[in-house]
Structures are given as C-alpha cells and as structure tokens.
Amino acid sequence: MFFEEAVSSGPQFFNLVPWIVFFPVIGLLFNIFFGGRILERSRAGEKIVGGVASLAAGLSFLVSVLLAISLNGHPEGMVVPLADWINIGELNIRWAFQVDTLSVTMMLVVSGVGTLIHIYAIGYMHEDVRHNGDPGRFRRFFVFMNLFIAAMMILVSGDNYMMLFVGWEGVGLCSYLLIGFWYEKGKDGIGNALAAKKAMVTNRIGDFGFLLAAFTIFWTFGTFKFHAIFEKAPEVAVANPGALLFITICLLIGVTGKSAQLPLYVWLPDAMAGPTPVSALIHAATMVTAGVYLVARSAEIYVLVPTAQFWVTLVGSVTALFAATIAVGQFDIKKVLAYSTISQLGFMVAAVGMGAFVAGMFHLVTHAFFKALLFLSSGSVIQGLERGHHHVEHDPKLKKQLKGHAHDFDPQDMRNMGGLRERMKITYWVYLIGAIALAGIPPLAGFWSKDEILADASKEFSWAYTLLTLAAIFTAFYMTRQILMVFFGKARTPAAEHAEESPLVVTAPLMILAVLSFFGGLINLPFDGFHQFAHWLEHTLGEYAHPGEFILVVALLSTGLALVSLALGWWLYNPRRYEEFWAIPAARRPDDPLRSYIGPIYEALKNKYWVDELYWAVFLNPYIDLSRFLADVIDWRFWHDWFHDRVIMGGYNLLTRLLAIRIDLGGIDAAANGLAVLTQRVAERLRQVQTGYVRNYALSIFVGVVIILGYLLLR
Amino acid sequence: MLIDWIIFFGLAVVAIASGIGLLLSKNAIYAALNLIANFTAVAIFYLILAAPFIALAQIAVYAGAIMVLFLFVIMLLGAERLGGTSTLRWQRPLAIVLGLILIVETVLVFINRSGAIAPIVEVTADFGSPAAIGESLFSTYLLPFEVISVLLLAAMIGAIVLTRRRDQKA
Amino acid sequence: MNSLLNNLLQPLTLVTFFPLVGVLIILFLKQEQKNAARWVALITSLITFGLSLVVLAYFNPSYPDLQEVINLPWIPIAQWEIRYYLGVDGLSILLLLLTTLLTPISILSTWTAVEDRVKDFMLFFLLLEVGMVGVFLAQDLFLFYIFWEFTLVPMYFLIGIWGGPRRMYAAVKFFLYTMAGSILMLLAILWLGIYQGSFQVPDLIAKGGIPANLQIWLFLAFAAAFAIKVPMWPLHSWLPDAHVEAPTAGSVILAGVLLKMGTYGFVRFNLPLFPQAAVQLAPWMAVLAVIGILYGAAVSYAQKDVKKLVAYSSVSHLGFVMLGIFALNSQGVQGGILQMVNHGLSTGALFLIVGMIYERRHTRDMDAFGGLWKVMPIYGALTLIVALSSMGLPGLNGFVGEFTILLGSWGAGQPGGPLGSHWYAGLAAIGVILAAVYILLMFQKMFLGPVTKDENRNLKDLNWREIITLLPLLILIFWIGLYPKPFFVLMAPAVDKLVAALQTAVVAGVP
C-alpha cells in the first residue's frame, strides 16, 4: 500500500536524463555550423549565438529540475543506460546515467550557475572580444562553454568511474581551451597559452592517479559501476585492504589535480588568464569541485579506509590554510579570488575527508553561488575599469594625465582601483554580499555551510578544526582587504575615476546569484526539521549523510574570529589610512601596508611561498634538462651519430678498408691483377672473334649444330 | 600406293627446287616468289598429312600475309638487288661444306633411328580439323594462346615504334 | 586452368594485387602527364580500398580463425612446399583496412607536394601498397618474407628520390637497418621449415612442440626483424632519419603502416608460434616497451623540428602497443591492435598536418611558427583534434587504445600474471602525462601566442583537397573514440583464441 503510493507519488522524468548532455551538444553544434554566418550577417548575431548557447544550458537546467522533481517522488533514483562504450572480455564500460540525489545536486548547480554565467557572458564577451581585438572569437567562446557544460554533465551523471573519467578529462580540455582563449595575449604574448598548458599538464598528473585507481578498481572489483563496487567494497576491505587503500589514495591524487589541492594546486591561479566567466564557471563554481564530488561519490569506499580519510582531510585542511594565507598577499583581483577558491575547496575536501559528506556538498553548493558571484562581479569591475581606461585614452585632455604608463595599464590590479563604490553601485552591492558570504558572517549562505564543516571537524579532527578555523580567519581578512581596496577610498587611477557600470545583461545574473548567496543557506540549516539537504542526500549516501549539528561554541567562535579579522582588515586598509599610505612617494612606499608589520613573511605570501619556483627547480627544469640531454647527447650524439654512424658504419668502413688495403691489395689483389692482365690479353685476341657480322654469328651457331648432331650420331 | 609416292616426290622436287631458287636468285623479288612456291608445296604436304587447318593457315598467313609484307617492304625500299662485294667471301664454301655435312648427318639419324618411328595408321576423319585444334587451343593451351596474343600485340606496337620517324615525336 | 583462375580471383588476391593494374596503366603514361598519373594512382588505390571493404563484407567476425583463405601450391622444394597462402582474421583485418585507407589519403596529400617525377612516385607508391597488403595477408612464412622485403624497395626509392636534403643517407640507413634484422628472421624461417617441415603458419601453430630453449632463440630471431621495424628502443635510430627525410606521403605510410608491420609480426608470429618463449620473455619486452614510452616522450619534448617530434612520439606510442601485446591478455592485445590503428590514424594525420605547413613555409622548425591558429583557424582546429587524439583524450581514439592497454598490462602485473609487477603499467601511465607535455608544447609553439614572423601572416588556410585528405582520418578518430565496439568485435574472437592458446601453452610448458 505504502509502496504503491511511493511509486505513483509524483511524475517521473528519469528517462530525460541524456538530454542534460544532448542539449549543450546541440547548442555547440549549432554554433559551430551556423554561428559564424549568423555573426557575419546579423546585427543581433552575438545575441543569437550567445542566446542559443544560454538556451542550451538553460534547457539542461530545466531537465535537471525535472529530475529533481522526479526524485522527490522516487528518491531511490534510477540508472538510465544509453550505450555500450568499450567491451573486451569481462571489461564492460557503458555510458549510463546515474540519477540520484547526489548527481542531481551537481547537475542543478552546474546547469543553474552555468546558465546564469552564459547569460552574463553574452554581455561580458561582447566587450571582451572587442577589447582584445577579435570579435570573431565570440562564437568560439560559447562553443567551448557549451562543450564544458556537456562534459561536466557527463562527469556528474555517469554511473561508473570511467564515464566520470571521460567527463573529468573533457572538462580538463575545456579548461585548457578556455584558459588559453586569448592565446596570443598574456605575458610576452604567450602567457595565457602557457597557463593553459600548465593547467592541462598538472591535471594530467592528477589523472595519472585516477587512472591507476581505475586499473586497481577493475582488477579488484571486475567492474567500474558504482553500485556493484560499493556492494562488494566491505568484502574487499577485509580480504584485500591494500587494494582499497591504493584506490583511495590514487583517487586523492586525482582530486588534488582537479580540485587544485596541495601539491597540485599551482595551475588554478594561472588559470585566471581565461576570460572571467570562465573563471567563475570552471575555476570556481563547477569543474574544480569535481574532486569533492568524486570523494563524496566514493563515500562508501572512503569510509572503509580510515588512513585515506586522514590523508584527504589533511590535504584539504592544509590547503585551506595555505591558500588563504597566499590570498592575503595578492594584488590581482582575480588571483585573490583564485587562492580563495583553492582555500574553500580545501574546506570541502577536508569535509568529505572527515566523512562529513553532507557538509562538504553543502559548502560546494553555497560556494558555487557566492564564488561565481564574486568572480562575475570582479569581471564587471574589470570591464568597468577597462571602459574607464578606454574613455580616458580617447579623451585628449585626460590622456595627458596618463603619461607614460598608458600601455601597461592592468585593469585587474587592485592598486589601480579604489572608490568604485560610487561609480558601480550594483556591482558593489553584489560583491559585498558575496564577500560577506565567503567570510562566513551569519546569516549568509557561506556561514551555514562553513560552520557545518567546522562543527563536524571539531568533534573528531581537532587538528583539522584548528587549521580550518585559521583559514577562516584569513578568509575574512583578505576579503575585507579586497573590498576596501577596490570599492572604498578615492580612485587611484584615471581609469578608476571614469569607470562605468556594466549593462543589465551582466548585472542581472549577478543579482540572482546575490540572492542565492544570501539565502542559499536555507537549504540545510543545522536545526531539527531544517535538514532538507541532508535528507535529500541520505537517499544516496545512506548512513553517511548525517545531518549537521549546530554547536553554538563553534558558531560563535568562528563568527567572532571572522569579525575580529574583519576589524583588523578595516584597521589596516580603511580608506583614510590607505590614502595616507598611498600618498607616500612610490619609491619609498612598500607595496602593501601589511608589509610594514610582517616584512619577510609578506614577501613569502606575495611570492606564493615560491612554490612555482620550487617546482621549476625540482621537477620542470630537471625534466627539460633530462629531455634535452636524452635527445641531444644520448639519442643523437651518442646513439645516432657516434654509435651508428661512427662505430657501426665507421667500423664497417675500417674493416672494409683493412680488407681492401692489407688483404685485398696485398694478397688477393695482386693475384687478381695478374689474372686481370691475363684476361685482358686473352680478351684482346678473343674480341676479334666478335666481328659484328650477323652471318658470322649464324655460322658459328651452324657449326655448333653440326658438331652436336655429329656427336649424337657418333656416341 | 604409287600415287602417294608420285605426289610426294613431285612436291618434294618443287619444294627443293624453289628452295634452291631462293638461295640462288639475285633479285629479292624472285627469291620471294620462289619462297611462295615453296610454301605452297609445303601446304599441300600438310593436307596430305591430315592437317587441313594448318595447311590453310600456311597459305593464308605465310604465302599470303607474310610474303605480301615481304614484297611490300622490298618494293618500298627499292632494294631488289645489292651492289658491292661480299666481305665474307671465305664463308660461302665453308657454309656449303657444313650444309652437306648436316644433310648427311640428318639422313644418318633417320637411318639409325628409324626403328623408333611408328608405322603410319589411318586417322579419324576429324583429326586436325579446325574444331579439334580449337578445342585444344582453348583448353590445354589457353595460357600460351593468351600469351601469344600479347606477343602479337607487342610485335605490332614494336613495329610501329621502330618505323616511326624521329621528327614525328613529341 | 580455369579452376586455378577461379582459385586465384578471390577477394584477397584482388585486394593484394589490384594496385598492379594501376602500375601497368601508369607505365604507359608519359613523364609529363602528371595529373593523369595522380588520378590513376588515386583511383586505383580507392578501388583497392573498395576491395578491402569487400573483404570486410565477407568477413565473419564471430569466427576466430583465418577466413577467405586462398591456399595454392606455389614452389615445391623436395618435401617442403612453399604455398601461395593468403588469409585474413581478426588480427589483420583492421590493419588491412588501415593500409588501404591510408594509401589513397597519402596519394591525395602529394597532389601538389610532389611535382618531380610524378609518374615514378605513383608507381612506387602503388607497388608499396602491394607489399604492405601482402604482408598483412600472407600466411606462408616464405610468402610473408617476400612481401616483407618487397616493401623495402619502393620505400627506399620514395625516401631516396623525393626525400629531403639527407635523403640518400636516410634511405640507405633505413634499408640496411631493416634488412639486417630480416636476415635473422629468414634464418629462423628456414629453421622452422627444415625442422618443423612446413612454412604455413597455421600448420606450424597446430604442430607446435618446439622445445622451450629453442623457442627463445627463434623468438629472438623473429623479434630482431620486428623490433627494428616497430621500432623498439634502442633500435629506433633509423626512424628519425627516415621520417625527417621522407616526403610527407612516405612518412604517413611509414608511420601508419610500415611500423605496424613490426607490431603485427609479434602478434601474428611470435606469440602463437613460440608461446612459451613469449611468456618467458614478456617482462623483458615490456621493459623495453616502457623504456621506449618514457624515452620517446622525453626525447620528443626536446625536439625543434616538428617532424622529428612526431617521429619520436611514434617510439613512445608504439611502446604502448608493445606493452599491450606483451600483457598477453585480451584487454592488452586488443588494445594493442586497436592502438596500432589509432597510431596509424593520429600520427598519419600529424604527418599530413606537418606536410601541409611545410608545403607553405618550407620549414619544419617549430620556432619559425607561432600564432598559426589565428591565421589558419581550420588548420588549427583540426590539428588540435589530432593532437588531442594523440595524447589520449577520452572521446577520441587514442584514449580507448591507451586505456585498454594500460588496463591490460596492469592486470598482467598482478601476482602470477605474465608481467608480475604493477610497475610496468604504472611507469607507462607516466607516459600519458609526458605525452601531454610534448604534444601541448608543439601545439603551443606552432599555434598559440602572437604571430611573430611576417612570413606567417598571410598563410592560406587549408583548401578543400587538404580538408578532404584529413576528413576520413578525423571521422575515424571520433568513431573509434566514441564507439569502438565494432572494431573490438572484429578482433575479439581471434584475440581470445590467441590468448587462450598462450595460457594453455604456459600451463602445458611449465612442469
């Protein structure tokens, strides 16, 4: 009776799930084949191209919503098989969709935030392509964005590890393409391309871990399907704990690559070379959270391996603090946000590592809202500044003020901003909401999710709790610093002075995201009766989806510390003080007020602890040297030139010469020469036989016939 | 039967005489005419030897086509007679001596080995008929037959290439 | 006579020798009739491709043994008989199709690239096709050897006449190097013929029973020929020379087909003929394969000449193939065979791409380019797809091959497996990272960044002929990447049979 009710208790749209991938694919194919012509022919071309792409993402979102509605009635979800992919013997990989609460959560975030960012990008890219001087690339941007949505959907919807990996690599490709979108720009014209390559290669290192994990999974479980694996996992944990440990640790390597954790986080700050919507969508809201999703998805394996859980938590919490400190020392508005993203991802990874899967996923969702918001607003700020700069450059009176440094104007450097509060009101307000949400001030979304992580950590992982709380303090501090430097005080450059607010197509998504950032916490308040999100995930994660508790001490402490840190930030960077600081002549002025207090430590923060340099020194340069050495010295000069050409060929030459001069000339040749002379003399005589007359030859044949016949007769 | 012998010797005399005529005639045209007579005589021998198809082929191909070609070339070149002297005078007596030896040898061979040759028996009516030869050609000798056709094609092309004038090139 | 002809005029004979028809026609052309020679060669090779599709149509994928067999007496010597013995099975059908596909593509790529002695070029190219197809179909060791050596001659001339500045050096090196290995194989073939009493591979497999210690020597003798052809590290020294000097079409065929003859040889002869030796030597071959993967990738990274980079990447990619083959399980061997095809497609396409830019700029130095994507957007996009396929991105063909190979060799690395250690697959997987490094470096140096050289500013994008040249390869790249099932289905029964035979041989051989 009850069962029947459950079955009929709501509409079922599970079979629509492939469309979450197909819609973006259709969108990108449309733009590939028709986008170019539309852009050329139609004035509203950009709106059509961007609109189609946004529509594709939006339809994808619609399907996700339908799936979520279906899940309300049928929370057990469904596996929707689509096609076989690789079948060899017992290896059977298929493309099937896993529709359950966990995957649908990710689908909603990806397509929802994705759609907003698509819409935003119509306005943003309109200016960006003109600013960078190649309007034709507008279409390419939306093709890549749709491709990304498709790949990300494959990632979150696969019912097995290999489809997850396909999406995993697919989003990596889109990340590569979009970071390198302006591939002829950046430092020395190649900076963006290098950043893209760095992202791809670093991710490949993570993928290497993923691959090893996949191999072990297959040869341990005989399948890649989530459900089959999770069913067997407890047995294997007893029979073969080493295999499980190996799998989980290797997956962690994958996670550190994709979710930018220590030690593979280095690509994410550089990835800011991509256009800002890309940073918002891929490098903040969705792709980088794939690692968190992976661990949450593999929850039933991870809980069986405490060692792996320890390592995941360690990596996450150390990264959270590590990146948060670096963010303090950055001047690039997007770099600050990038390190903040790494830090927040650390929170999530630590959470899923501790077994607080709900908290981790909760933070993933809220973070998607407010970090997308922050990035998009920063894009608005940057373009506002660019508009100001453009205005100044084309106004002869103002241009004089610019003097020499007109060309190297960096619209992302926060030191070039200031006072934007007045000129970009909407952007200011939404940015502020995002920043407060990120800083963890109640009652915004960030507070609830972060607090749930901290509360979970405080129970068993006190060391992680300490690290994460410290990270939270830094978070509040650097966000205060950023807000104050960007929006408060007086404009520090003519560009900032003439900055203009962005159009509605840009600001509308910002406002929607601001609302979400504000109220997003409501989905999972830590009070009895409000744990909707936990109950939602319970259908997938089962017992591991325990609802978060509200621990008053933790909440008060983190809020208090955040406020203290905020006050500290205000003290250091308040408009009056910063203007005084700015008034110091450039030669004597340190680059940041903080330097006066912590000097060398600040240098370390500013230079990101020299990690990039370390990697260059320890891995990259040696590899380059090694490959040059192998290529030039070993392969070419030693093996190719010396061994083959010199030793083998030369040796053979030497041998032949020895044979030729000593043995041949000395012995055989003398004899042969004698023979030759003899032959020559005989030939001198014999050649006279060759008269050249046909009849002569015929005669000799005839003589031969007669003789042979005679011989036969006389025999 | 006597008539057989008469025909044989009669034709043999014609054949040998025309052969010698070929050998001795100064004019190439006469030589050619002698050769035609010779071929015709041999063709009649073929008829006697139950080879009607070959006989007709002999007349058509040899006496007809080939000899006409000879005559044509002779007239085309206008080289019926040759002037000048032979550079190989010593060869002629030697050749005659050798020729005689060859004949003697051949005759000796047949005297010595005549036992090996089967006596002549009657053959069926269709022996050597075009049908019989055709059947053989298109079954057992199919491949050689095809090869021969290629050879003829090659000869034809060769003849064309060889006689083409230089200035006709390109 | 008729029955002989009937026996001869089977699909396999036709597909092998049909290019000779084109050769015959081209012989009658004049040297100046360049376009005629091109069209004749193209159409001949396209018909040959059609004939190979006929072979495919007759092919029964569920049957594990040789099919469409032609087995006629050819040269009887005393009690041995060398037979005209052609057959196709799951191990060779894909390579046959690859060969007949790449030949017209290569011919199309020479349309404007080869202007000198076009007639001779096309002649040698069609002759080369005869040899290559023959190698993949011959089931008599002697016949195989004849085809094997026969491929050398046209390739020698292709490199030696239409090659780059050091062409004679490269051609002679190519010839001698490959010849040297083949001699040892010939000795082994003779040994088999004399002591096993047959030259026919199926007979030899059925007979078996070669003592284990002798198997090793025979295995090594065959391996000498094949390993040089593959080329396995450290026998790869001829490869960069040959590739760099060869004309584009030559490089495509060299990488696409000739190298596969080596790996194919291992699968066709070494594994089934000497199963015990194969099992015993598998770890050693795998070591060489893994070194090849890493070494090739590292050396590629340091190259300045893009053609050389692609050439060394072949060493790396074929290392994967060898690793898969010597995993000695279904996943590994099937992945290995598919990866042969993949490498033919991807690297073939890369060489075509290099050829296209070389035709425009007459240099292959990567530093001479930069920012080409902006100048030639179609070219850039196609190159990107091929490059991604080469570095094994899921959804494109390279991944399917590499993944199954690594999965197979990881399985072979389990305790009791033929390799016995996970290190092989683990280290080989690093090759996947390094592949990304050098491929992306190439792409970055050529296509990304600003246009710095004036010569590059006005380059023309690909024309229709060039796009059509690449199109079949791209379609296959996507097809294999997205839906490889039909390809695996073709080879599965044959590979399963081979693997099963290997396992029983091992069980029987170990006391």
Next chain:
Amino acid sequence: MVPIQYYTALSAILFTIGALGVLTRRNAIIVFMSVELMLNSANLVFVAFARSFQSINGQVFVFFVMAVAAAEVAVGLALIVAIFRSKHNINIDQINNLRG
C-alpha cells in the same frame, strides 16, 4: 602413304637450304626469307610427327610457330626499314656496329 622418314629427310634438306641462305646471302631481306624457310621445314616435321603419333599437339605447335613467325617478321621488317633509313642499305655485311 609415304613413311615419315621421307618427310623428315625433305625437311632436313629444306632446313639446310634455309641455313645456307642465312649464311651466304648478304641481302637482309633474303636472309629473313631463309629464316622463314627454316621455320617452315621445322613445321613440316611437326605436322608429320603429329600425323605419325596421332596427336593434335604437333599441329597446335605449328600454329604457335606461325604466330611467332608473324610477330618476328613484323618486328624484323620494321628493323630492316629502320636500318635502311639510317644506312640507306640493307646489306648486312655493312652492319657491324657491335664489332668487338
């Protein structure tokens, strides 16, 4: 019926005449005709033995010989024409370019 030996003897005589023609005549065309005569004598033996052994094969061979002869004449006469063009003579004694 005349025994085969007689035919062979006749053939031998014709052959010798032909051979003498080749050896003694200087006119290239006559030399050629002599060659034809020799071929013809061989044909005669073929046919005679075909009759004797009652095997059609001999006749088939004659057929082939005729075909070859036709081909040979075609090429040979073409050669003669070509030679005549360059030397304005068909005296084979004046053609000894291959002299050693």
